Amino acid sequence: MGFVLISRKGCHLCEEAEALLEAQGITYTLKDVDADENLKKLYTFRVPVLLWEGTVLLEGKFTLERLSKKLLL
Template identity: 45%
Template sequence: MALPLLTLYHRPGCHLCEQAGAHLDALNFRYEWVNVDADPGLRARYGDDVPVLACGERVLGKGAFSRGRLSQVKVLLLREAAGRS
């Protein structure tokens, strides 16, 4: 069962963003990086809340992401995917 492609909204130089990316990689998430500072609309929406993890328009979380927290997100997404099968 494949996980959906997620979006990690980030800001260059943000240590919490870099940490979130490392944890996402370690847990084999599929995700893309989006720089909030490159888009005024995203900057207005997320401000200083980065990192923000989203699945489409659905925000899964903001702020610090530990491996434990991301493991819980992964279980949730896998359960949701199984329910759609």
């Protein structure tokens, strides 16, 4: 399963999260919160959300500092 990024089209925070993950070389699966009713119920007001094996690691505004603390980069 690995990393999953829950995002939404047109979300600037989501775009920033994607760019940060890519800059750090982190491979992830992208899921659109609006395309899945279950994801929508759980995360619609929380995107972007980074999951690791189904557990929430980060949500909202991602920063390198927050990401580093969670991943011990």
